[in-house]
Amino acid sequence: MQKCITQQENLTRDNTMIFDLDILNRNIKHLMDESGIISVTELSKRVNLQQSTLHRLLTGEVKDPKYTTLKYLADYFQVSPVDLIERDLRSVQSSNLIQIEGDLHSFALQKVPVLGNTQLGHGGYWSDMQYPVGNGDGFLRWPSSDHDVYALKCVGDSMMPRIKEGEFVIVEPNQNFHPGDEVLVVTNNGEVMVKTFLFKRDGFFHLLPVNEDHAPIRIAVQDVTKMQYVAGIAKSSLWYP
CATH class of the missing domain: 1.10.260.40 (lambda repressor-like DNA-binding domains)
Incomplete structure (x- = not known):
């Protein structure tokens, strides 16, 4: 044989x-x-x-x-x-194919810019540094097919144990999200949080806290300025200047 x-x-x-x-x-x-x-x-x-x-x-x-x-x-x-x-990696972008719902999609390691710091959860705010497009406070190497992918560095312990101090939330703004997906939510007053998206009904987003011991919440659609797909949580060791 x-x-x-x-x-x-x-x-x-x-x-x-x-x-x-x-x-x-x-x-x-x-x-x-x-x-x-x-x-x-x-x-x-x-x-x-x-x-x-x-x-x-x-x-x-x-x-x-x-x-x-x-x-x-x-x-x-x-x-x-x-x-x-x-392979000469100087001229070849590292990429792979993954199967999503029966279709093949390519993803590549991206230089993901860190756009600011955030203390997630109730009373947390995103400190947006207003970096030029493609730039930020250092970068992360992360596989993504979204060319607008970015990261936020998390401070504080309000999202423990799901997200720890110093870790990064990876956000893909062009990715659709579905019930059960984690999303980054930014409100009109600048409050920022990561929640699990449940559904949208009668002018409200219904969301579940990452800590499932807490009750679901709802936020009026008109009070939300940004809701984007969270692709993952990155360890601090993936950051480089």
């Missing part, structure tokens, strides 16, 4: 990688630049690999690095090990 060969087995021999070292080094340096990582020391801390190992890899001293080393790097930069060693 013919042996089934996995992707890792196809790329490795005795737990080492066989590839063009120049492509790997160019890709790592490119990804470091994109992520604002300026030194091997900083990269080793973020990836949790020994600085000496990375230095030997980037200088070409190591000709056959272990698969596990490449996997650590690929996972941190959110690319596949195959792309890391075979």
Whole structure:
């Protein structure tokens, strides 16, 4: 019977990688630049690999690095090990296909700008810094098909345990939302909150607090200036200047 060969087995021999070292080094340096990582020391801390190992890899001293080393790097930069060693990522946008309701959609890692800080929940407000389009207080790497995607840094503990101090809410303003989806809600007086959208009826939005121990609320449609789809919550480690 013919042996089934996995992707890792196809790329490795005795737990080492066989590839063009120049492509790997160019890709790592490119990804470091994109992520604002300026030194091997900083990269080793973020990836949790020994600085000496990375230095030997980037200088070409190591000709056959272990698969596990490449996997650590690929996972941190959110690319596949195959792309890391075979494709010139300077000219290729990392992308994938996902199936949504039977249709294939592409998504790509985006530089998501952080547009401000917010203390979510009752009495919380969005401190909008009014950054130019495409800019912000640093960036996050996040897979999205929405080119207007942005993030807000959360301060305070009013959304614990769902959202912790220092984490980021990722918002896709062009994405439709449905009952059961989390949404960012901004009211006329500037109050900002994340709620679960239930339905719209008789001129009111009916919403469920993220903490389901609390009762549902309703807000008049005319009192809402913004309601946008929340794509996820990002850890602070994904932020870079």
